[in-house]
Amino acid sequence: EDQVTQSPEALRLQEGESSSLNCSYTVSGLRGLFWYRQDPGKGPEFLFTLYSAGEEKEKERLKATLTKKESFLHITAPKPEDSATYLCAVQDNYGQNFVFGPGTRLSVLP
Amino acid sequence: KAGVTQTPRYLIKTRGQQVTLSCSPISGHRSVSWYQQTPGQGLQFLFEYFSETQRNKGNFPGRFSGRQFSNSRSEMNVSTLELGDSALYLCASSQGTSGSGDTQYFGPGTRLTVL
Numbered sequence: 001e002d003q004v005t006q007s008p009e010a011l012r013l014q015e016g017e018s019s020s021l022n023c024s025y026t027v028s029g030l031r032g033l034f035w036y037r038q039d040p041g042k043g044p045e046f047l048f049t050l051y052s053a054g055e056e057k058e059k060e061r062l063k064a065t066l067t068k069k070e071s072f073l074h075i076t077a078p079k080p081e082d083s084a085t086y087l088c089a090v091q092d093n094y095g096q097n098f099v100f101g102p103g104t105r106l107s108v109l110p
Numbered sequence: 111k112a113g114v115t116q117t118p119r120y121l122i123k124t125r126g127q128q129v130t131l132s133c134s135p136i137s138g139h140r141s142v143s144w145y146q147q148t149p150g151q152g153l154q155f156l157f158e159y160f161s162e163t164q165r166n167k168g169n170f171p172g173r174f175s176g177r178q179f180s181n182s183r184s185e186m187n188v189s190t191l192e193l194g195d196s197a198l199y200l201c202a203s204s205q206g207t208s209g210s211g212d213t214q215y216f217g218p219g220t221r222l223t224v225l
Binding site (some may be wrong): 025036041044045051081087091101 | 114116143145152153154155158166168185198202208211214215216217218219221
């Protein structure tokens with residue numbers, strides 16, 4: 001059974017203080033790993049898709065990386081508007097749907 | 111391109127009633143998946159429809175059902191509502207089916223409160 005864990009559960013940063021969020025997964029053949037950002041009461045907003053170990057993607061202050069067992073979301077010089085819950089999901093090669101992790105709740109203080 | 115839309119955005123029902131939620135996918139997307147999100151359980155997969163056929167189903171009771179129309183719009187129905195059904199119900203669309211590697215794009219959700 002596919003499983004996804006995320007750490008830390010919650011993270012508080014000062015504005016400008018860089019950090020990383022972790023997503024560890026167990027899957028029988030990874031088809032894709034997906035990062036989303038979710039604001040309270042809203043639907044998840046797509047950030048990145050990673051397909052193979054070694055792949056990296058960047059968008060503004062965010063950079064996602066992938067290994068065979070985990071993915072990291074690096075946040076460089078975060079701003080208060082980066083405060084949100086960050087969700088990671090995996091999709092396997094056997095046609096099963098997305099399995100989501102519990103998320104990391106990020107708070108960036110001014 | 112318009113995003114995924116869901117109606118209604120908010121619903122209040124009482125125990126024992128039934129409810130129907132609607133989702134319109136991004137134009138050109140043929141797959142629609144439904145999720146339930148609660149503070150304690152996170153995002154849990156309900157079911158996926160592709161070309162009007164249910165492709166996958168999560169571990170939910172038969173009170174939860176869905177369907178997809180020829181224009182890819184989808185509805186989900188919950189019968190005999192229970193207090194525990196209070197949640198944010200999210201719909202996501204993608205071009206291909208699950209397992210295709212296609213990204214799922216989410217709608218804003220329907221907040222269901224059962225009293």
